[in-house]
Structures are given as structure tokens and as C-alpha cells.
Amino acid sequence: MRSSTPLLFALAVSSIASVARADDPAAYAHQLAELRTTVEDLSQTLDTERDALRTDLRASELRRTELETQIRQEELRVAELQRELDRQRAAVMADATAYETLAPTVIAGLDRLIAQVKSGLPYRLDERVAALTTVRDQVAGKLVDPRVAVGRVWQSIEDELRLGRENVLDRQVITVGGQEMFVQVARLGMVAMYFRTEDGKVGVVQRDGAAWSNRLLDDPQDALRVNSLFSSMDKQQRVGWFELPFALPEVSQ
Numbered sequence: 001m002r003s004s005t006p007l008l009f010a011l012a013v014s015s016i017a018s019v020a021r022a023d024d025p026a027a028y029a030h031q032l033a034e035l036r037t038t039v040e041d042l043s044q045t046l047d048t049e050r051d052a053l054r055t056d057l058r059a060s061e062l063r064r065t066e067l068e069t070q071i072r073q074e075e076l077r078v079a080e081l082q083r084e085l086d087r088q089r090a091a092v093m094a095d096a097t098a099y100e101t102l103a104p105t106v107i108a109g110l111d112r113l114i115a116q117v118k119s120g121l122p123y124r125l126d127e128r129v130a131a132l133t134t135v136r137d138q139v140a141g142k143l144v145d146p147r148v149a150v151g152r153v154w155q156s157i158e159d160e161l162r163l164g165r166e167n168v169l170d171r172q173v174i175t176v177g178g179q180e181m182f183v184q185v186a187r188l189g190m191v192a193m194y195f196r197t198e199d200g201k202v203g204v205v206q207r208d209g210a211a212w213s214n215r216l217l218d219d220p221q222d223a224l225r226v227n228s229l230f231s232s233m234d235k236q237q238r239v240g241w242f243e244l245p246f247a248l249p250e251v252s253q
Contacts, residue, residue, distance in 0.1 A: 202227060
């Protein structure tokens with residue numbers, strides 16, 4: 001619609017030139033009436049496009065606000081992980097040799113960390129949870145010294161913090177429409193994750209309440225934007241501005 005407006009103005013100017021050369025007053029009046037109609041149509045077209053632009057800008061602002069909210073939530077999660085790291089250090093400093101005192105503290109810390117990992121973005125979730133659960137079970141079964149386990153917990157927390165700082169391409173198995181698929185994923189910190197199937201379809205990892213789901217993107221423009229992200233990350237361009245369909249609540253307009 002926007003590209004046709006200059007052409008319509010050009011036609012209107014051409015018509016005015018024709019009117020200026022007209023010798024027949026009746027034809028002159030008829031052409032003037034047609035020009036008035038054209039100008040009114042152009043004015044309505046401009047008003048319509050202006051309203052559409054305002055609507056798009058409002059929707060973009062709402063989406064930006066939602067994204068900022070999600071980023072703040074992720075920052076709070078990172079801060080909680082850092083506090084957990086500090087609590088573990090404090091526990092070791094307070095009593096590094098008492099097994100009976102340290103073991104319950106380590107187990108409780110691991111339980112909290114496992115719960116946080118499960119609630120976050122499902123990136124290699126089974127692997128991350130399994131590694132933490134193994135350490136927890138070893139401490140609970142007295143198969144490993146809790147002082148050794150604390151070192152592993154610290155490393156796990158550092159790994160979680162690192163995930164929040166990275167934008168990476170990876171591959172993992174996910175479930176889409178009840179079917180397991182081995183897909184390429186583009187993870188943006190621990191805020192958002194997109195995937196691309198072997199046959200070129202793309203989708204988004206979306207939070208549904210307390211759970212997560214993997215949804216294919218049907219909109220061609222959304223698919224184009226996500227493919228552009230994958231292309232840029234393939235070229236090691238992992239920092240910049242990307243317009244992306246995020247897994248956010250629907251925006252009311």
C-alpha cells in the first residue's frame with residue numbers, strides 16, 4: 001500500500017497538467033471532480049497507513065516492555081544462583097570438617113539448585129539435572145565426602161552463570177507435536193531459545209505457565225526472522241540487534 005502512494009500522486013499531477021490544457025469547460029469540471037476524488041482517496045490512504053504505523057509502534061513498545069521484564073527475571077535468577085554460591089562458601093567456612101553438619105547443607109543446596117534448573121529454560125535439561133542429582137545421591141548415600149561435593153556444586157553454579165552469559169548454537173533432542181526430533185538450537189543466554197528442524201522448519205521454546213513447550217512458527221515473517229538469527233550465528237555474528245518473535249504472553253492491542 002505504501003509503495004503505491006507516490007505513484008498515485010504522480011498520476012494526480014499528470015491529470016492536473018491535462019486539465020490545464022483542456023478547452024472544454026465541461027470536461028475541465030469533470031476532471032476537477034475526478035481529481036478531488038483522487039485527493040480524498042489519497043488522504044484516506046495516508047490516514048489508514050498512519051494509524052497502522054501507530055498500532056505497530058504501540059505493539060513493538062509492548063513487546064519491548066515484556067522482553068525487559070523477562071530479562072529482569074533472568075537477572076533475579078542469576079542473582080539467586082550467586083547467593084546460593086555464597087551460602088555454600090559460607091557453609092564450608094563455618095564447618096569444613098563436620099560431615100554430619102555439612103552433608104545436609106550440601107543436599108539442601110543441591111535440592112534448591114535442581115529446582116531452579118528445572119524451572120528455567122530447558123536447554124540440555126536432562127543432562128544438567130542428572131549431573132546435579134548424581135552428586136546429591138552420592139552425598140546422601142555417603143559415597144562422596146561433602147567437602148568434595150561442595151567443589152562440584154560450586155562448579156555447577158559457575159556453569160549455570162556462564163549459560164546466562166552465552167549466545168550459542170547447539171544441537172539437542174526436543175519434542176515437537178509429540179514427536180522427538182534432533183534439532184539445531186539457538187540459545188540467547190537463558191532468556192530465549194529457538195530451534196530449526198532437519199527439514200528447515202523453525203520454532204520457539206515457549207513457557208506455558210510452569211511448563212515449557214516447543215512450538216513451530218507458522219507466520220512466514222516470524223520464520224524469516226528466526227532463520228536470519230541462525231544465519232548470523234552460523235557466521236559467528238552473535239552480538240547485535242535482531243527482531244525476533246519471543247516466547248512472551250500475547251499482547252493486547
